[in-house]
Amino acid sequence: MLTTLSGQWQPRHGFRAALRNRSAHGCSRAAKLHVRAEAASSSQPQLVVVGSLNADTVLEVDRIPKGGETMNAKTLKTFPGGKAPNQAAAAGKVGYPTVMLGQVGTDVNADLLRSSLEEASVDVSHLRAVEGPTGSAIILLQPSGENSIMIVGGANKAEWSFSEEAQEVLNSAGGLLLQREIPEELNIKVAKIVADKGKPVILDCGGGEDPISEQLLQHLTVLSPNETELARLSGQPTESEQEIEAAVHKLQGKGVQQVLVKLGQQGSVLYGAADEPIRQGIFKVDKVVDTTGAGDTFTAAYAVALLEGNSQQDCLRFAAAAAALCVQRPGAMPSSPLRDEVEQLLKSES
DSSP states (O other), X not given: OOOOTTSSOXXXXXXXHHHHHHHXXXXXXXXXXXXXXXXXXXHSOOEEEESOOEEEEEEEOXXXXXXXXXXXXSEEEEEEEOHHHHHHHXXXXXXXXXXXXXXXXXXXXXXXXXXXXXXXXXXXXXXXXXXXXXXXXXXXXXXXXXXXXXXXXXXXXXXXXXXXXXXXXXHTOSEEEEOSSSOHHHHHHHHXXXXXXXXXXXXXXXXXXXXXXXHHHTTOSEEEOBHHHHHHHHTSOXXXXXXXXXXXXXXXXXXXXXXEEEOGGGOEEEESSXXXXXXXXXXXXXXXXXXXXXXXXXXXXXXXXXXXXXXXXXXXXXXXXXHHHHTTSSSSXXXXXXXHHHHHHHHHTO
């Protein structure tokens, strides 16, 4: 049973407070994370990220327009994006060897994505170019930092294939990070390759609304939904701690080992990694600018810390710090922090 710091379940505002307290609780772990990161960068195999690549067109708006309504946007900017490249860049920027597998078109947006990932120290040599446009996303960004997103598949919807070199990358992967923006049969294929090698496979539930097959769930080490995604996947409400736990147990009954639930302002909770759920609060920030990349940054930072051999609590803490830095900047990929920034925040909150 999940409990608050006082030992009893509280209303949702109490849960939020308890999780926030956790973010600043305990001894400093930043030094240990730094030492493990240095060892990982030279000795551990790559984190492989497989998924769709998009160019994000961001429109700043006062609010979401109603049906039949025309509004003026304040600004329009294009950033590299897509859940997979956002996560790959976030992993690369905190110093972990990362490779991106996916498809782009034959347009300027493909060049934007390649160059942006390379700047984040991500290996893009195995990206496949297909005729037509690169995938894109239209993002309506409100003053609060909340966003609404629409996806146009582009090259991501073309038939997928991997070169022999890309197949070898999967065979030698240290871990695999997936999302739900590509066909499920492809996720199953690559997840099986990596899981059969005994390496961790993490699936971020963003990007798809269909149920996840048991065939895919059985290959996963960690499934990471937010509350809304958890409710949809389990077919159960997630308004309370008891409901969240019941929904998680239903998914675990289908084969997934661990479930990492992202709770937004309430932090995160990891089920299945220990006898009791492990929770992590958020790090307080002065101003939220853009939440678009927060979930992707969190998931990638968690994956990196996990592959570096940290404890689950330290993994969640590292991920929470990275996400806190991310939301203070515009854009999805450009907002993810560097390793030194994350470690500095961890030290300041110890």
